[in-house]
Amino acid sequence: MEEFKAASPLEESLNHLKLSDQKAPGTGPRDAQHPQSLGSGCAPSPGQDPTEECFHDCQDSFEARGAVLDDEGNAQDDGSSSKKQTELEEEYLLELEKDMPEEEKQKRRKESTGLKEKGNEHFKKGDYGEAEDSYTKALQICPACFQKDRAVLFSNRAAAKMKQDKTEAALSDCTKAVELDPHYVRALLRRAELYEKTEKLDEALEDYKAVLEKDPSVHQAREACMRLPQQIEERNEKLKKEMLGKLKDLGNLVLRPFGLSTENFQIKQDSSTGSYSINFVQNPNNNR
Structure with missing residues:
Protein backbone atom coordinates (compact mmCIF):
# COMPACT_ATOMS: atom_id res chain seq x y z
CA MET A 1 0.00 0.00 0.00
CA GLU A 2 1.32 3.40 -0.93
CA GLU A 3 1.73 5.92 1.91
CA PHE A 4 1.15 9.63 1.42
CA LYS A 5 2.75 12.30 3.56
CA ALA A 6 0.94 15.46 4.56
CA ALA A 7 1.78 18.30 2.23
CA SER A 8 3.88 21.07 3.71
CA PRO A 9 2.68 24.71 3.51
CA LEU A 10 5.33 25.36 0.79
CA GLU A 11 4.06 22.45 -1.30
CA GLU A 12 0.46 23.60 -0.90
CA SER A 13 1.36 27.08 -2.09
CA LEU A 14 3.17 25.63 -5.08
CA ASN A 15 0.17 23.46 -5.95
CA HIS A 16 -2.04 26.55 -6.09
CA LEU A 17 0.11 28.24 -8.71
CA LYS A 18 -1.70 28.61 -11.98
CA LEU A 19 -0.24 27.43 -15.25
CA SER A 20 -0.57 30.94 -16.63
CA ASP A 21 1.88 32.16 -13.98
CA GLN A 22 4.61 30.08 -15.56
CA LYS A 23 4.48 32.10 -18.74
CA ALA A 24 6.86 35.05 -18.73
CA PRO A 25 4.92 38.33 -19.13
CA GLY A 26 7.46 39.67 -21.62
CA THR A 27 7.07 36.75 -24.01
CA GLY A 28 5.51 37.81 -27.26
CA PRO A 29 5.63 37.38 -31.02
CA ARG A 30 9.13 38.81 -31.15
CA ASP A 31 10.40 36.19 -28.69
CA ALA A 32 8.67 33.48 -30.68
CA GLN A 33 10.61 34.50 -33.76
CA HIS A 34 13.93 34.17 -31.92
CA PRO A 35 13.63 31.16 -29.62
CA GLN A 36 17.40 30.66 -29.45
CA SER A 37 17.75 33.90 -27.47
CA LEU A 38 15.80 32.36 -24.57
CA GLY A 39 18.42 29.67 -23.92
CA SER A 40 22.07 29.80 -23.08
CA GLY A 41 23.24 26.98 -25.36
CA CYS A 42 23.67 26.57 -29.11
CA ALA A 43 20.45 26.33 -31.09
CA PRO A 44 20.53 23.45 -33.61
CA SER A 45 20.32 24.49 -37.22
CA PRO A 46 17.76 22.93 -39.57
CA GLY A 47 18.73 19.33 -40.28
CA GLN A 48 21.29 19.23 -37.45
CA ASP A 49 21.11 16.49 -34.85
CA PRO A 50 20.15 18.26 -31.60
CA THR A 51 22.23 15.74 -29.62
CA GLU A 52 25.46 16.82 -31.30
CA GLU A 53 27.78 19.00 -29.22
CA CYS A 54 28.00 22.66 -30.19
CA PHE A 55 31.52 24.07 -30.12
CA HIS A 56 32.17 27.77 -29.65
CA ASP A 57 33.51 29.69 -32.61
CA CYS A 58 36.64 31.63 -31.59
CA GLN A 59 35.85 34.25 -34.20
CA ASP A 60 32.59 35.22 -32.48
CA SER A 61 34.24 35.67 -29.11
CA PHE A 62 37.11 37.67 -30.56
CA GLU A 63 34.80 40.05 -32.34
CA ALA A 64 32.54 40.41 -29.32
CA ARG A 65 35.32 41.02 -26.81
CA GLY A 66 37.92 42.71 -29.00
CA ALA A 67 39.36 46.12 -28.16
CA VAL A 68 37.37 49.17 -29.27
CA LEU A 69 39.32 51.19 -31.81
CA ASP A 70 39.13 54.88 -32.59
CA ASP A 71 38.98 56.44 -36.06
CA GLU A 72 42.74 55.97 -36.52
CA GLY A 73 42.62 52.32 -35.57
CA ASN A 74 44.21 52.84 -32.16
CA ALA A 75 42.91 50.98 -29.13
CA GLN A 76 40.89 53.13 -26.78
CA ASP A 77 41.91 53.04 -23.13
CA ASP A 78 39.05 52.05 -20.83
CA GLY A 79 41.09 52.71 -17.68
CA SER A 80 42.23 49.14 -17.00
CA SER A 81 45.62 47.70 -17.77
CA SER A 82 46.12 45.95 -21.09
CA LYS A 83 47.63 43.00 -19.27
CA LYS A 84 44.45 42.41 -17.30
CA GLN A 85 42.36 42.70 -20.47
CA THR A 86 44.56 40.17 -22.29
CA GLU A 87 44.45 37.68 -19.44
CA LEU A 88 40.66 37.90 -19.30
CA GLU A 89 40.32 37.42 -23.03
CA GLU A 90 42.66 34.43 -23.14
CA GLU A 91 41.12 32.84 -20.04
CA TYR A 92 37.67 33.38 -21.53
CA LEU A 93 38.67 31.67 -24.76
CA LEU A 94 40.36 28.80 -22.93
CA GLU A 95 37.18 28.21 -20.93
CA LEU A 96 35.09 28.13 -24.10
CA GLU A 97 37.49 25.73 -25.80
CA LYS A 98 37.89 23.26 -22.94
CA ASP A 99 35.44 20.77 -24.50
CA MET A 100 36.72 21.20 -28.04
CA PRO A 101 38.17 17.97 -29.51
CA GLU A 102 41.91 17.96 -30.16
CA GLU A 103 41.24 17.25 -33.83
CA GLU A 104 39.19 20.46 -34.12
CA LYS A 105 41.91 22.47 -32.35
CA GLN A 106 44.57 21.20 -34.74
CA LYS A 107 42.33 21.97 -37.70
CA ARG A 108 41.88 25.57 -36.53
CA ARG A 109 45.61 25.86 -35.85
CA LYS A 110 46.39 24.78 -39.41
CA GLU A 111 43.90 27.30 -40.82
CA SER A 112 45.37 30.11 -38.72
CA THR A 113 48.89 29.21 -39.88
CA GLY A 114 47.74 29.50 -43.49
CA LEU A 115 46.27 32.94 -42.77
CA LYS A 116 49.49 33.99 -41.04
CA GLU A 117 51.54 32.99 -44.10
CA LYS A 118 49.10 34.91 -46.27
CA GLY A 119 49.61 37.94 -44.03
CA ASN A 120 53.38 37.57 -44.30
CA GLU A 121 53.09 37.67 -48.10
CA HIS A 122 51.00 40.85 -47.95
CA PHE A 123 53.55 42.40 -45.57
CA LYS A 124 56.46 41.65 -47.90
CA LYS A 125 54.56 43.32 -50.75
CA GLY A 126 53.89 46.41 -48.64
CA ASP A 127 50.15 45.72 -48.36
CA TYR A 128 50.13 46.40 -44.62
CA GLY A 129 46.36 46.82 -44.31
CA GLU A 130 45.78 43.45 -45.97
CA ALA A 131 48.47 41.91 -43.78
CA GLU A 132 46.77 43.25 -40.66
CA ASP A 133 43.44 41.78 -41.77
CA SER A 134 45.01 38.36 -42.36
CA TYR A 135 46.66 38.31 -38.94
CA THR A 136 43.37 39.36 -37.34
CA LYS A 137 41.49 36.53 -39.06
CA ALA A 138 44.19 34.10 -37.95
CA LEU A 139 43.76 35.27 -34.34
CA GLN A 140 40.01 34.74 -34.60
CA ILE A 141 40.58 31.11 -35.55
CA CYS A 142 43.70 30.14 -33.57
CA PRO A 143 42.74 28.33 -30.33
CA ALA A 144 43.88 30.07 -27.15
CA CYS A 145 45.73 26.95 -25.98
CA PHE A 146 48.44 27.63 -28.60
CA GLN A 147 49.86 30.63 -26.79
CA LYS A 148 53.11 30.92 -28.73
CA ASP A 149 51.24 30.82 -32.03
CA ARG A 150 48.98 33.63 -30.84
CA ALA A 151 51.98 35.59 -29.56
CA VAL A 152 53.53 35.50 -33.04
CA LEU A 153 50.24 36.62 -34.60
CA PHE A 154 49.93 39.56 -32.20
CA SER A 155 53.55 40.56 -32.85
CA ASN A 156 53.13 40.32 -36.63
CA ARG A 157 49.95 42.37 -36.50
CA ALA A 158 51.80 44.95 -34.40
CA ALA A 159 54.43 45.20 -37.14
CA ALA A 160 51.72 45.78 -39.74
CA LYS A 161 50.12 48.46 -37.57
CA MET A 162 53.51 50.13 -37.04
CA LYS A 163 53.83 50.53 -40.79
CA GLN A 164 50.43 52.26 -40.81
CA ASP A 165 51.37 54.59 -37.91
CA LYS A 166 48.81 52.96 -35.63
CA THR A 167 51.20 53.38 -32.74
CA GLU A 168 48.97 52.81 -29.72
CA ALA A 169 47.24 49.81 -31.30
CA ALA A 170 50.64 48.34 -32.20
CA LEU A 171 51.82 48.86 -28.61
CA SER A 172 48.77 46.99 -27.34
CA ASP A 173 49.46 44.04 -29.65
CA CYS A 174 53.12 43.90 -28.63
CA THR A 175 52.11 43.82 -24.98
CA LYS A 176 49.69 40.96 -25.65
CA ALA A 177 52.44 39.05 -27.45
CA VAL A 178 54.86 39.52 -24.53
CA GLU A 179 52.24 38.45 -22.00
CA LEU A 180 51.54 35.27 -23.95
CA ASP A 181 55.26 34.56 -24.41
CA PRO A 182 57.49 36.53 -21.99
CA HIS A 183 60.63 35.22 -23.75
CA TYR A 184 59.57 36.51 -27.17
CA VAL A 185 62.53 38.80 -27.95
CA ARG A 186 61.16 40.20 -31.20
CA ALA A 187 57.94 41.38 -29.55
CA LEU A 188 59.93 42.98 -26.71
CA LEU A 189 62.17 44.76 -29.19
CA ARG A 190 59.21 46.06 -31.19
CA ARG A 191 57.54 47.34 -28.05
CA ALA A 192 60.78 49.06 -26.98
CA GLU A 193 60.94 50.83 -30.36
CA PRO A 216 72.99 39.73 -25.42
CA SER A 217 73.80 39.67 -29.13
CA VAL A 218 71.08 42.19 -30.07
CA HIS A 219 73.16 45.25 -31.02
CA GLN A 220 70.15 47.59 -31.18
CA ALA A 221 69.26 46.89 -27.55
CA ARG A 222 72.85 47.31 -26.36
CA GLU A 223 73.18 50.65 -28.14
CA ALA A 224 69.87 51.86 -26.70
CA CYS A 225 70.92 50.90 -23.15
CA MET A 226 73.99 53.12 -23.57
CA ARG A 227 72.10 56.03 -25.14
CA LEU A 228 68.80 56.26 -23.27
CA PRO A 229 70.04 56.93 -19.69
CA GLN A 230 71.55 60.25 -20.81
CA GLN A 231 68.37 61.17 -22.68
CA ILE A 232 66.27 60.32 -19.63
CA GLU A 233 68.49 62.51 -17.42
CA GLU A 234 68.25 65.44 -19.84
CA ARG A 235 64.48 65.04 -20.04
CA ASN A 236 64.16 64.98 -16.25
CA GLU A 237 66.26 68.15 -15.92
CA LYS A 238 64.09 69.88 -18.49
CA LEU A 239 60.92 68.83 -16.67
CA LYS A 240 62.35 70.00 -13.36
CA LYS A 241 63.14 73.45 -14.77
CA GLU A 242 59.66 73.72 -16.25
CA MET A 243 58.11 72.73 -12.92
CA LEU A 244 60.21 75.24 -10.97
CA GLY A 245 59.27 77.96 -13.46
CA LYS A 246 55.58 77.25 -12.96
CA LEU A 247 55.99 77.26 -9.17
CA LYS A 248 57.79 80.60 -9.38
CA ASP A 249 54.96 82.09 -11.44
CA LEU A 250 52.45 80.81 -8.89
CA GLY A 251 54.47 82.25 -6.02
CA ASN A 252 54.65 85.66 -7.70
CA LEU A 253 50.89 85.59 -8.20
CA VAL A 254 50.35 85.01 -4.48
CA LEU A 255 52.99 87.53 -3.28
CA ARG A 256 52.16 90.36 -5.68
CA PRO A 257 49.29 91.82 -3.54
CA PHE A 258 51.80 92.24 -0.69
CA GLY A 259 54.35 94.06 -2.86
CA LEU A 260 56.65 91.04 -2.87
CA SER A 261 57.92 88.45 -5.33
CA THR A 262 59.89 85.23 -5.21
CA GLU A 263 63.01 87.38 -5.69
CA ASN A 264 62.60 88.44 -2.03
CA PHE A 265 63.36 84.87 -0.96
CA GLN A 266 66.79 83.41 -1.60
CA ILE A 267 67.43 79.69 -1.24
CA LYS A 268 70.95 78.66 -0.25
CA GLN A 269 72.35 75.17 0.13
CA ASP A 270 74.82 74.29 2.86
CA SER A 271 77.75 72.59 1.13
CA SER A 272 78.68 70.59 4.20
CA THR A 273 75.27 69.19 5.11
CA GLY A 274 73.38 69.54 1.83
CA SER A 275 70.43 71.17 3.60
CA TYR A 276 68.69 74.32 2.34
CA SER A 277 67.91 77.59 4.07
CA ILE A 278 65.57 80.40 2.95
CA ASN A 279 66.53 84.01 3.58
CA PHE A 280 64.26 87.01 3.18
CA VAL A 281 65.79 89.93 1.24
CA GLN A 282 64.06 93.33 1.45
CA ASN A 283 65.63 94.78 -1.70
CA PRO A 284 66.88 91.90 -3.84
CA ASN A 285 68.01 94.22 -6.65
CA ASN A 286 70.48 95.96 -4.35
CA ASN A 287 72.25 92.70 -3.54
CA ARG A 288 73.18 91.93 -7.12
Whole structure:
Protein backbone atom coordinates (compact mmCIF):
# COMPACT_ATOMS: atom_id res chain seq x y z
CA MET A 1 0.00 0.00 0.00
CA GLU A 2 1.32 3.40 -0.93
CA GLU A 3 1.73 5.92 1.91
CA PHE A 4 1.15 9.63 1.42
CA LYS A 5 2.75 12.30 3.56
CA ALA A 6 0.94 15.46 4.56
CA ALA A 7 1.78 18.30 2.23
CA SER A 8 3.88 21.07 3.71
CA PRO A 9 2.68 24.71 3.51
CA LEU A 10 5.33 25.36 0.79
CA GLU A 11 4.06 22.45 -1.30
CA GLU A 12 0.46 23.60 -0.90
CA SER A 13 1.36 27.08 -2.09
CA LEU A 14 3.17 25.63 -5.08
CA ASN A 15 0.17 23.46 -5.95
CA HIS A 16 -2.04 26.55 -6.09
CA LEU A 17 0.11 28.24 -8.71
CA LYS A 18 -1.70 28.61 -11.98
CA LEU A 19 -0.24 27.43 -15.25
CA SER A 20 -0.57 30.94 -16.63
CA ASP A 21 1.88 32.16 -13.98
CA GLN A 22 4.61 30.08 -15.56
CA LYS A 23 4.48 32.10 -18.74
CA ALA A 24 6.86 35.05 -18.73
CA PRO A 25 4.92 38.33 -19.13
CA GLY A 26 7.46 39.67 -21.62
CA THR A 27 7.07 36.75 -24.01
CA GLY A 28 5.51 37.81 -27.26
CA PRO A 29 5.63 37.38 -31.02
CA ARG A 30 9.13 38.81 -31.15
CA ASP A 31 10.40 36.19 -28.69
CA ALA A 32 8.67 33.48 -30.68
CA GLN A 33 10.61 34.50 -33.76
CA HIS A 34 13.93 34.17 -31.92
CA PRO A 35 13.63 31.16 -29.62
CA GLN A 36 17.40 30.66 -29.45
CA SER A 37 17.75 33.90 -27.47
CA LEU A 38 15.80 32.36 -24.57
CA GLY A 39 18.42 29.67 -23.92
CA SER A 40 22.07 29.80 -23.08
CA GLY A 41 23.24 26.98 -25.36
CA CYS A 42 23.67 26.57 -29.11
CA ALA A 43 20.45 26.33 -31.09
CA PRO A 44 20.53 23.45 -33.61
CA SER A 45 20.32 24.49 -37.22
CA PRO A 46 17.76 22.93 -39.57
CA GLY A 47 18.73 19.33 -40.28
CA GLN A 48 21.29 19.23 -37.45
CA ASP A 49 21.11 16.49 -34.85
CA PRO A 50 20.15 18.26 -31.60
CA THR A 51 22.23 15.74 -29.62
CA GLU A 52 25.46 16.82 -31.30
CA GLU A 53 27.78 19.00 -29.22
CA CYS A 54 28.00 22.66 -30.19
CA PHE A 55 31.52 24.07 -30.12
CA HIS A 56 32.17 27.77 -29.65
CA ASP A 57 33.51 29.69 -32.61
CA CYS A 58 36.64 31.63 -31.59
CA GLN A 59 35.85 34.25 -34.20
CA ASP A 60 32.59 35.22 -32.48
CA SER A 61 34.24 35.67 -29.11
CA PHE A 62 37.11 37.67 -30.56
CA GLU A 63 34.80 40.05 -32.34
CA ALA A 64 32.54 40.41 -29.32
CA ARG A 65 35.32 41.02 -26.81
CA GLY A 66 37.92 42.71 -29.00
CA ALA A 67 39.36 46.12 -28.16
CA VAL A 68 37.37 49.17 -29.27
CA LEU A 69 39.32 51.19 -31.81
CA ASP A 70 39.13 54.88 -32.59
CA ASP A 71 38.98 56.44 -36.06
CA GLU A 72 42.74 55.97 -36.52
CA GLY A 73 42.62 52.32 -35.57
CA ASN A 74 44.21 52.84 -32.16
CA ALA A 75 42.91 50.98 -29.13
CA GLN A 76 40.89 53.13 -26.78
CA ASP A 77 41.91 53.04 -23.13
CA ASP A 78 39.05 52.05 -20.83
CA GLY A 79 41.09 52.71 -17.68
CA SER A 80 42.23 49.14 -17.00
CA SER A 81 45.62 47.70 -17.77
CA SER A 82 46.12 45.95 -21.09
CA LYS A 83 47.63 43.00 -19.27
CA LYS A 84 44.45 42.41 -17.30
CA GLN A 85 42.36 42.70 -20.47
CA THR A 86 44.56 40.17 -22.29
CA GLU A 87 44.45 37.68 -19.44
CA LEU A 88 40.66 37.90 -19.30
CA GLU A 89 40.32 37.42 -23.03
CA GLU A 90 42.66 34.43 -23.14
CA GLU A 91 41.12 32.84 -20.04
CA TYR A 92 37.67 33.38 -21.53
CA LEU A 93 38.67 31.67 -24.76
CA LEU A 94 40.36 28.80 -22.93
CA GLU A 95 37.18 28.21 -20.93
CA LEU A 96 35.09 28.13 -24.10
CA GLU A 97 37.49 25.73 -25.80
CA LYS A 98 37.89 23.26 -22.94
CA ASP A 99 35.44 20.77 -24.50
CA MET A 100 36.72 21.20 -28.04
CA PRO A 101 38.17 17.97 -29.51
CA GLU A 102 41.91 17.96 -30.16
CA GLU A 103 41.24 17.25 -33.83
CA GLU A 104 39.19 20.46 -34.12
CA LYS A 105 41.91 22.47 -32.35
CA GLN A 106 44.57 21.20 -34.74
CA LYS A 107 42.33 21.97 -37.70
CA ARG A 108 41.88 25.57 -36.53
CA ARG A 109 45.61 25.86 -35.85
CA LYS A 110 46.39 24.78 -39.41
CA GLU A 111 43.90 27.30 -40.82
CA SER A 112 45.37 30.11 -38.72
CA THR A 113 48.89 29.21 -39.88
CA GLY A 114 47.74 29.50 -43.49
CA LEU A 115 46.27 32.94 -42.77
CA LYS A 116 49.49 33.99 -41.04
CA GLU A 117 51.54 32.99 -44.10
CA LYS A 118 49.10 34.91 -46.27
CA GLY A 119 49.61 37.94 -44.03
CA ASN A 120 53.38 37.57 -44.30
CA GLU A 121 53.09 37.67 -48.10
CA HIS A 122 51.00 40.85 -47.95
CA PHE A 123 53.55 42.40 -45.57
CA LYS A 124 56.46 41.65 -47.90
CA LYS A 125 54.56 43.32 -50.75
CA GLY A 126 53.89 46.41 -48.64
CA ASP A 127 50.15 45.72 -48.36
CA TYR A 128 50.13 46.40 -44.62
CA GLY A 129 46.36 46.82 -44.31
CA GLU A 130 45.78 43.45 -45.97
CA ALA A 131 48.47 41.91 -43.78
CA GLU A 132 46.77 43.25 -40.66
CA ASP A 133 43.44 41.78 -41.77
CA SER A 134 45.01 38.36 -42.36
CA TYR A 135 46.66 38.31 -38.94
CA THR A 136 43.37 39.36 -37.34
CA LYS A 137 41.49 36.53 -39.06
CA ALA A 138 44.19 34.10 -37.95
CA LEU A 139 43.76 35.27 -34.34
CA GLN A 140 40.01 34.74 -34.60
CA ILE A 141 40.58 31.11 -35.55
CA CYS A 142 43.70 30.14 -33.57
CA PRO A 143 42.74 28.33 -30.33
CA ALA A 144 43.88 30.07 -27.15
CA CYS A 145 45.73 26.95 -25.98
CA PHE A 146 48.44 27.63 -28.60
CA GLN A 147 49.86 30.63 -26.79
CA LYS A 148 53.11 30.92 -28.73
CA ASP A 149 51.24 30.82 -32.03
CA ARG A 150 48.98 33.63 -30.84
CA ALA A 151 51.98 35.59 -29.56
CA VAL A 152 53.53 35.50 -33.04
CA LEU A 153 50.24 36.62 -34.60
CA PHE A 154 49.93 39.56 -32.20
CA SER A 155 53.55 40.56 -32.85
CA ASN A 156 53.13 40.32 -36.63
CA ARG A 157 49.95 42.37 -36.50
CA ALA A 158 51.80 44.95 -34.40
CA ALA A 159 54.43 45.20 -37.14
CA ALA A 160 51.72 45.78 -39.74
CA LYS A 161 50.12 48.46 -37.57
CA MET A 162 53.51 50.13 -37.04
CA LYS A 163 53.83 50.53 -40.79
CA GLN A 164 50.43 52.26 -40.81
CA ASP A 165 51.37 54.59 -37.91
CA LYS A 166 48.81 52.96 -35.63
CA THR A 167 51.20 53.38 -32.74
CA GLU A 168 48.97 52.81 -29.72
CA ALA A 169 47.24 49.81 -31.30
CA ALA A 170 50.64 48.34 -32.20
CA LEU A 171 51.82 48.86 -28.61
CA SER A 172 48.77 46.99 -27.34
CA ASP A 173 49.46 44.04 -29.65
CA CYS A 174 53.12 43.90 -28.63
CA THR A 175 52.11 43.82 -24.98
CA LYS A 176 49.69 40.96 -25.65
CA ALA A 177 52.44 39.05 -27.45
CA VAL A 178 54.86 39.52 -24.53
CA GLU A 179 52.24 38.45 -22.00
CA LEU A 180 51.54 35.27 -23.95
CA ASP A 181 55.26 34.56 -24.41
CA PRO A 182 57.49 36.53 -21.99
CA HIS A 183 60.63 35.22 -23.75
CA TYR A 184 59.57 36.51 -27.17
CA VAL A 185 62.53 38.80 -27.95
CA ARG A 186 61.16 40.20 -31.20
CA ALA A 187 57.94 41.38 -29.55
CA LEU A 188 59.93 42.98 -26.71
CA LEU A 189 62.17 44.76 -29.19
CA ARG A 190 59.21 46.06 -31.19
CA ARG A 191 57.54 47.34 -28.05
CA ALA A 192 60.78 49.06 -26.98
CA GLU A 193 60.94 50.83 -30.36
CA LEU A 194 57.34 51.97 -29.99
CA TYR A 195 57.92 53.21 -26.44
CA GLU A 196 60.90 55.22 -27.63
CA LYS A 197 58.92 56.59 -30.55
CA THR A 198 56.21 57.81 -28.18
CA GLU A 199 58.86 59.30 -25.82
CA LYS A 200 58.17 56.75 -23.08
CA LEU A 201 61.90 56.46 -22.50
CA ASP A 202 61.81 54.71 -19.11
CA GLU A 203 59.58 51.93 -20.46
CA ALA A 204 61.73 51.65 -23.59
CA LEU A 205 64.92 51.27 -21.54
CA GLU A 206 63.28 48.59 -19.41
CA ASP A 207 62.33 46.58 -22.50
CA TYR A 208 65.75 47.00 -24.10
CA LYS A 209 67.35 45.68 -20.90
CA ALA A 210 64.97 42.72 -20.94
CA VAL A 211 65.99 41.99 -24.54
CA LEU A 212 69.69 41.99 -23.59
CA GLU A 213 69.02 39.64 -20.69
CA LYS A 214 67.43 37.17 -23.07
CA ASP A 215 69.77 37.74 -26.04
CA PRO A 216 72.99 39.73 -25.42
CA SER A 217 73.80 39.67 -29.13
CA VAL A 218 71.08 42.19 -30.07
CA HIS A 219 73.16 45.25 -31.02
CA GLN A 220 70.15 47.59 -31.18
CA ALA A 221 69.26 46.89 -27.55
CA ARG A 222 72.85 47.31 -26.36
CA GLU A 223 73.18 50.65 -28.14
CA ALA A 224 69.87 51.86 -26.70
CA CYS A 225 70.92 50.90 -23.15
CA MET A 226 73.99 53.12 -23.57
CA ARG A 227 72.10 56.03 -25.14
CA LEU A 228 68.80 56.26 -23.27
CA PRO A 229 70.04 56.93 -19.69
CA GLN A 230 71.55 60.25 -20.81
CA GLN A 231 68.37 61.17 -22.68
CA ILE A 232 66.27 60.32 -19.63
CA GLU A 233 68.49 62.51 -17.42
CA GLU A 234 68.25 65.44 -19.84
CA ARG A 235 64.48 65.04 -20.04
CA ASN A 236 64.16 64.98 -16.25
CA GLU A 237 66.26 68.15 -15.92
CA LYS A 238 64.09 69.88 -18.49
CA LEU A 239 60.92 68.83 -16.67
CA LYS A 240 62.35 70.00 -13.36
CA LYS A 241 63.14 73.45 -14.77
CA GLU A 242 59.66 73.72 -16.25
CA MET A 243 58.11 72.73 -12.92
CA LEU A 244 60.21 75.24 -10.97
CA GLY A 245 59.27 77.96 -13.46
CA LYS A 246 55.58 77.25 -12.96
CA LEU A 247 55.99 77.26 -9.17
CA LYS A 248 57.79 80.60 -9.38
CA ASP A 249 54.96 82.09 -11.44
CA LEU A 250 52.45 80.81 -8.89
CA GLY A 251 54.47 82.25 -6.02
CA ASN A 252 54.65 85.66 -7.70
CA LEU A 253 50.89 85.59 -8.20
CA VAL A 254 50.35 85.01 -4.48
CA LEU A 255 52.99 87.53 -3.28
CA ARG A 256 52.16 90.36 -5.68
CA PRO A 257 49.29 91.82 -3.54
CA PHE A 258 51.80 92.24 -0.69
CA GLY A 259 54.35 94.06 -2.86
CA LEU A 260 56.65 91.04 -2.87
CA SER A 261 57.92 88.45 -5.33
CA THR A 262 59.89 85.23 -5.21
CA GLU A 263 63.01 87.38 -5.69
CA ASN A 264 62.60 88.44 -2.03
CA PHE A 265 63.36 84.87 -0.96
CA GLN A 266 66.79 83.41 -1.60
CA ILE A 267 67.43 79.69 -1.24
CA LYS A 268 70.95 78.66 -0.25
CA GLN A 269 72.35 75.17 0.13
CA ASP A 270 74.82 74.29 2.86
CA SER A 271 77.75 72.59 1.13
CA SER A 272 78.68 70.59 4.20
CA THR A 273 75.27 69.19 5.11
CA GLY A 274 73.38 69.54 1.83
CA SER A 275 70.43 71.17 3.60
CA TYR A 276 68.69 74.32 2.34
CA SER A 277 67.91 77.59 4.07
CA ILE A 278 65.57 80.40 2.95
CA ASN A 279 66.53 84.01 3.58
CA PHE A 280 64.26 87.01 3.18
CA VAL A 281 65.79 89.93 1.24
CA GLN A 282 64.06 93.33 1.45
CA ASN A 283 65.63 94.78 -1.70
CA PRO A 284 66.88 91.90 -3.84
CA ASN A 285 68.01 94.22 -6.65
CA ASN A 286 70.48 95.96 -4.35
CA ASN A 287 72.25 92.70 -3.54
CA ARG A 288 73.18 91.93 -7.12
